[in-house]
Amino acid sequence: MKNNFWNGLGGWFKKTAQNIGRWFKSLFVSMDDKEPKLRTLIKKDSFIAVLSSLTSILIGVLFGFVLLLILNPGHALGGLGAMLTTGLSNPVSFANVLYSSTPLIMTGLAVGFAFRTGLFDIGAPGQYLMGAFFALYGAIILSLPWWVCLLLAMLGGAIMGAIPGIFKALLNVNEVITCIMFNWIGLFVVNLSISNIPPMLQSYYGSVQADRTVKLITVNESALIPRWGLDTLFGSNYMNIGFILAVLIAVVIFILLNKTTFGYELKACGFNKNSAKYAGINEKKSIILSMIIAGALAGIGGGFYYLSGVSQYQIAKVLQGVGFNGIPVALLASSNPIGIIFSALFVSYITVGGNAMQPEFAKEVIDIIISVIIYLSAFSLLFRNIIKKKIAERIEKKELKYQLKTPTSVGDEGHGVLPSEQEKEG
């Protein structure tokens, strides 16, 4: 009995080891009449997309380094080091990276989702702002718990998203224009509302600052997103479960877009409105729904940022960059929801690094790098084609070599090097 058990275990181990071995082998060598898996992988579009994004990033960072060299050669290397290592240098900075990446994931998802359904959601800043306002109103005035506030944020963003959707679907007004207009309308509405609801302002609670909202911790602690001990783990109160929730939402959006009929319908409308209509999809409904979902995503981002309790909303005359930064985040990830998690992390990582570059360099160097990266990704199609061509050439060359070395058929004289040698030996 005992022996049997050990034999069984040994057999299992052997089998598993063999399987793993086979899998590794199948990466490089063709097995079961299939080509090597690595070769299949590098031919895939998603792999090429990642490679072209990485190329854009590399060129962007190199460009940034050259810029640092021109601006201040003595500190250039130190500046580059600060930019690339600060985010991982200590837990507090890392917490900062995660914290600022959370709203970026959401606005990136908003822009990316709209892109996938054929719309350009440049209204993310306004949707983000409205989400923030709804969340703060729920938290401060209505004293609601955090998750209800997040739902309110979603609602606020969805309303702002619905407007350009309706204008596009029913009145045929380009969504880019409506979005730009409503970014400003949203900003002014939020500013006007906050300044006219005194209990929302810091000044109502005995402070002199009338230009920002009150700290959540003083009025409604239950509105803070729970931290689950992450704050003590990282030693930073920037940490809460917002990041985890954002990642989960990204996964949900991925499934929605790629695995459901609903997502397929939305994508079909973006791809070709007329053929979608012909296939029986209500294209007007789809456009409005796409914008509502995109807006809701950006709105949640605003909720995540302000319900963390470390930032107060400040009345300003210009739109915040978080919404606009959703655009590069989405572009870098070719609008893939899972990719957006990583590109948001990247953007927030070098932004944290950029803050550490001061005072030798303005932190806006980072914006230059990001904009160079988007500029490059604007013609990523060109990049992709070049990379595809290079890979195809490579594979062709290898295949040619492979065919030269091993005889596939005896009758094939052009490639048959070995048969003649065999004959000699014989």
Place this chain on the structure above:
Amino acid sequence: MLGLNIFADLISGTILFAIPLLLVALGGMTSERSGTINIALEGIMIVGALAGCLFLRAVNTSLNGTIPNNPQLIMLAAILVAALAGGIFSLLLAFASINLKADQTIGGTALNMLAPAFAIVLAWAIQGQGQTTIYIPSWIAIRPENFGLIASATPGFWETVIFKSFYLTTPIALLILIVTTIVYNKTRFGLRLRSCGEHPQAADSLGINVYKMRYIGVLISGIFAGIGGLAFTVAAGSGFQSDVAGYGFLGLAVMIFGNWKPIRIFFAALFFALFKTLSGLASSIPFLPDFTGVANSQYIYLMLPYIVTMIVLALTSKSSRAPKAEGIPYDKGLR
């Protein structure tokens, strides 16, 4: 008497802020009529303003506080510098969208992000750490003295209208408006440019070089927006602070409001500028509601032009005619 003075202030302010909008919208029109969506106008304005202000600053520093003999000649040079910088910067958009057939909105977004960051970094590099505002000298304003008149201690109606904020950018913008209108409607070049935005394949079949025309369209839009950026900075009055407060995007709205036609754009620009000026003056104009009891009521007036634009767009979307081929990269091989 007081009411009249405010009326004069209103007119002069409206003209002052209409000028950058007019220039930028005309630029956007030129670009879109040739087939390229130029969402980068905001960024181009910033670059133009940056170059113009840096030039003025350099001249002012070399003068050591003395007023130059011919300030308007220097202002003209600054305008040319701004135009040149805007033109060069717009070539980045032209290259990406015409040569590489990249997505025009994405390329434009990149340039919008690049410009303010570049301006801040350059301002730091030139003026020292943390000093992002570039101040412009006050002698660039055109005064009554320039025309042999004597400025009165209490300026009357006409003096306020004309000289309260009169800069060289104003006559130049009006000149550009007239020239553009004529070139658009009366010349062979204007017709060719428009045809490239409507049906580039047809234009190509008649021997028009679509790529060249689109390059020219984007370049002209860059030149106009560059001057517009300087005009905005001059109008804003507190020096260059690495942004133009969304006027590039507002210019796009003005362009659509004006239905891609120069004269209509002129009136649309005046309309937007009127509300912008009203938002600052509302409290001192008696017949306007001043929303007492509403904190920060200036936002109501700031919001109005956007809301009115949206209403107008909603009502006229049937008759609003954007150039048919705008936003689509021209590919010779396509039919």
